[in-house]
Amino acid sequence: MSELLETQNTDVETVLLVGVVLRGDEEWKVKDTMDELAQLAESAGAEVVGRFVCRQPKIKAGHYIGTGKAEEIADWIKENPVSMVVFDDDLTPAQGRNLEKVLETRVLDRTQLILDIFAQRAHTREGSLQVELAQHLYLLPRLRNMWTHLERQQGGIGLRGPGETQLEMDRRRIEDLIKTIKRDLKLVRTRRTEQRRGRRRHGWALVSIVGYTNAGKSTLLNRLSGADIYAEDQLFATLDPTTRQVELPNHEPMLMTDTVGFIQKLPHHLVDSFKATLEEVAEADLIVHVIDALHPQVEMQIEAVHKVLDEIGGLDKPMLYVFNKIDEERGRNAAKRLKAQFSKSAAVSALTGEGIDLLFDELADCLKGRKVELKLSVPLSEGKLLATLQKNASILEQEYEGANAELLVRVSAQIAAQCRPFAVE
Numbered sequence: 001m002s003e004l005l006e007t008q009n010t011d012v013e014t015v016l017l018v019g020v021v022l023r024g025d026e027e028w029k030v031k032d033t034m035d036e037l038a039q040l041a042e043s044a045g046a047e048v049v050g051r052f053v054c055r056q057p058k059i060k061a062g063h064y065i066g067t068g069k070a071e072e073i074a075d076w077i078k079e080n081p082v083s084m085v086v087f088d089d090d091l092t093p094a095q096g097r098n099l100e101k102v103l104e105t106r107v108l109d110r111t112q113l114i115l116d117i118f119a120q121r122a123h124t125r126e127g128s129l130q131v132e133l134a135q136h137l138y139l140l141p142r143l144r145n146m147w148t149h150l151e152r153q154q155g156g157i158g159l160r161g162p163g164e165t166q167l168e169m170d171r172r173r174i175e176d177l178i179k180t181i182k183r184d185l186k187l188v189r190t191r192r193t194e195q196r197r198g199r200r201r202h203g204w205a206l207v208s209i210v211g212y213t214n215a216g217k218s219t220l221l222n223r224l225s226g227a228d229i230y231a232e233d234q235l236f237a238t239l240d241p242t243t244r245q246v247e248l249p250n251h252e253p254m255l256m257t258d259t260v261g262f263i264q265k266l267p268h269h270l271v272d273s274f275k276a277t278l279e280e281v282a283e284a285d286l287i288v289h290v291i292d293a294l295h296p297q298v299e300m301q302i303e304a305v306h307k308v309l310d311e312i313g314g315l316d317k318p319m320l321y322v323f324n325k326i327d328e329e330r331g332r333n334a335a336k337r338l339k340a341q342f343s344k345s346a347a348v349s350a351l352t353g354e355g356i357d358l359l360f361d362e363l364a365d366c367l368k369g370r371k372v373e374l375k376l377s378v379p380l381s382e383g384k385l386l387a388t389l390q391k392n393a394s395i396l397e398q399e400y401e402g403a404n405a406e407l408l409v410r411v412s413a414q415i416a417a418q419c420r421p422f423a424v425e
């Protein structure tokens with residue numbers, strides 16, 4: 001038995017985590033981000049075997065941490081070999097190189113770890129392109145460092161993705177590659193915009209689910225739509241957006257999209273690279289912000305999501321706050337406390353279904369003033385409907401084709417329901 005366990009464990013990478021408490025930092029905050037870093041490492045498939053927290057007045061330019069501390073960690077590693085050391089903050093290429101020399105092991109930072117998870121999870125062409133772009137942008141200033149990695153070891157966490165052949169390319173070729181990926185992504189983006197217009201024309205409300213990673217977004221969409229999206233106690237279980245049709249109790253159809261989760265210190269390259277995915281969020285009629293009410297740092301998580309939304313222009317959209325995980329008492333209490341702070345909110349358990357009816361009511365309420373763009377072909381014999389449209393719709397285009405009026409109109413969801421028999425592609 002023990003032999004079996006040992007063989008199973010040989011593939012698991014072991015990691016040591018290192019964080020820094022600077023003068024003026026609150027110690028508990030660093031502990032929290034270290035806990036999250038541990039979760040990230042585990043989500044990447046590694047096993048965390050130790051943690052170091054360095055207290056120092058400021059970041060040291062050469063090694064990020066003081067050289068004395070680096071040597072102390074090196075001694076610890078001699079006694080407890082690990083496959084890599086992961087730092088909680090971004091390192092400069094030089095700091096990474098210097099630390100590798102002292103620690104005599106592979107050194108990664110938070111961004112590289114997140115990029116690695118993304119590389120593992122990307123399944124669609126769009127997802128892969130976006131991850132590849134983020135990786136290349138990150139690699140560009142670090143090429144020299146990556147080459148030394150490759151001499152020592154192939155594969156493993158932090159080295160997945162662009163692949164060794166690409167790493168051998170010189171800076172120029174990587175830059176060309178970045179250009180090509182950006183061009184491909186532009187095509188993806190155009191296709192998405194067209195798709196979205198088509199959906200709008202059908203009168204569907206577009207709703208985006210956003211939230212901190214692991215908040216329960218996929219579980220909620222599964223609950224609302226009966227879909228079967230991968231939901232796990234893992235950070236960044238979802239990477240590629242999934243859209244499902246959900247019908248409100250008043251039969252109004254909406255399209256809900258579950259998308260990549262957010263995290264504090266989300267690497268900037270990732271936000272840039274995931275623009276196509278994130279744009280979808282900003283284009284929605286309504287944003288549903290799912291919040292893990294069970295999480296001890298729930299306020300920080302809400303703030304981190306707001307920050308990313310702000311970056312992608314989604315903060316001024318109508319937003320419904322959904323406090324999730326109220327099946328546990330702690331979650332229920334936190335949800336009660338937080339609900340008071342947000343005007344449009346609901347408390348649910350995506351897991352058990354508790355509160356889902358009230359959530360549907362809130363969704364209907366948020367969408368009731370929504371305007372829908374429709375392309376119509378209305379027979380002139382439909383005098384009553386045409387009169388309603390003249391009176392209540394914004395008519396964007398109007399043409400007459402034989403006995404029909406061809407219209408592009410913007411109307412309320414209620415009038416859209418009356419027009420639907422005459423909607424055209």
Ligand SMILES: Nc1nc2c(ncn2[C@@H]2O[C@H](COP(=O)(O)OP(=O)(O)OP(=O)(O)O)[C@@H](O)[C@H]2O)c(=O)[nH]1
Pocket residue numbers: 211212213214215216217218219220230231232233234235236237238239260261262324325326327328348349350351352
């Ligand atoms: N107790 C409890 N757990 C829940 C609830 N909803 C989701 N979870 C759990 O929370 C974890 C994360 O759920 P997901 O639905 O994968 O979360 P997500 O927001 O899609 O996460 P990422 O895709 O990784 O960003 C899973 O282990 C779920 O079972 C809930 O209402 N109550």
Ligand SMILES: [Mg+2]
Pocket residue numbers: 217218219230231237238
């Ligand atoms: Mg998910």
